[in-house]
Amino acid sequence: MLADSINAVRINKLRYVCGREGADTLRKSDELGIHSLRGGTIVGQHEVTFAGQDEIISIGHQAFSRQVFATGAIAAAAYIVRQKPGIYSMQDMIHESSAVTTLYTYPEEVLVSLEDLPRDMSVISHLYGVLAENDVFIDMISHTGATNGHLSVSFTINAKDQVKTEALLRELVATHDGVHLGIVDNITKLTVEGPGMEFQSGVAYRVFSCMAKAGIPILAVTTSESKISYISPTSDVDRAVAIIKKEFGI
Numbered sequence: 718m719l720a721d722s723i724n725a726v727r728i729n730k731l732r733y734v735c736g737r738e739g740a741d742t743l744r745k746s747d748e749l750g751i752h753s754l755r756g757g758t759i760v761g762q763h764e765v766t767f768a769g770q771d772e773i774i775s776i777g778h779q780a781f782s783r784q785v786f787a788t789g790a791i792a793a794a795a796y797i798v799r800q801k802p803g804i805y806s807m808q809d810m811i812h813e814s815s816a817v818t819t820l821y822t823y824p825e826e827v828l829v830s831l832e833d834l835p836r837d838m839s840v841i842s843h844l845y846g847v848l849a850e851n852d853v854f855i856d857m858i859s860h861t862g863a864t865n866g867h868l869s870v871s872f873t874i875n876a877k878d879q880v881k882t883e884a885l886l887r888e889l890v891a892t893h894d895g896v897h898l899g900i901v902d903n904i905t906k907l908t909v910e911g912p913g914m915e916f917q918s919g920v921a922y923r924v925f926s927c928m929a930k931a932g933i934p935i936l937a938v939t940t941s942e943s944k945i946s947y948i949s950p951t952s953d954v955d956r957a958v959a960i961i962k963k964e965f966g967i
Contacts (some may be wrong), residue, residue: 723749729747749769814966815911817909819910821908826904826906826948827882829872829886830899831844831870832896833896833897835867835893841870851881854875855874857872858872873904905948907954908944923964931960
């Protein structure tokens with residue numbers, strides 16, 4: 718919402734007040750007035766006005782076709798019929814349709830895993846330091862702490878750095894008993910992204926469910942509020958891309 722964006726940059730937040738109490742009532746200094754005017758002679762005409770003490774911002778929209786108006790109503794009905802009882806807005810519907818809007822693929826990745834590392838952050842720091850000193854770019858970092866006093870670490874690198882990285886890590890592994898090094902190549906990172914992802918649940922389920930039904934392995938995962946990245950065998954990437962596009966309509 719525009720009102721949320723206005724409040725986000727203010728130190729003293731404003732209260733949202735929809736409409737006005739009396740035609741001549743002045744706004745208070747802590748109010749953000751919101752007016753929505755609908756109607757007119759044009760189908761689908763509406764205007765949203767944000768009124769402050771010194772300025773007014775208006776956003777208007779006019780749909781000249783009844784088909785546009787009807788299509789929106791049908792889309793809203795199709796959305797609401799799938800939801801649990803509650804109150805929903807057009808913003809909720811938009812978030813659902815924008816859960817995943819973009820799909821990227823990054824081929825020629827290599828997944829590196831180190832099992833049973835000592836639970837000692839100086840060891841982990843040394844590991845990353847060695848890679849940094851040798852200009853190895855790492856991505857999709859994952860730490861898993863075990864109750865037996867050991868850690869498992871995994872990350873991805875570019876295939877061009879595989880030989881160099883493997884040699885560096887074998888030197889490190891040789892100084893710690895029981896540490897196991899794993900290398901998986903011929904893999905690709907897939908990233909699905911959408912602005913509506915952070916506002917709804919179940920997006921990860923839809924992604925992973927699609928992969929599971931197609932028998933496509935997922936070897937590593939990282940997420941953020943609006944992004945899910947995962948690693949799969951390169952041989953399965955074309956199928957994975959087609960399935961994601963179909964599931965999310967992109």
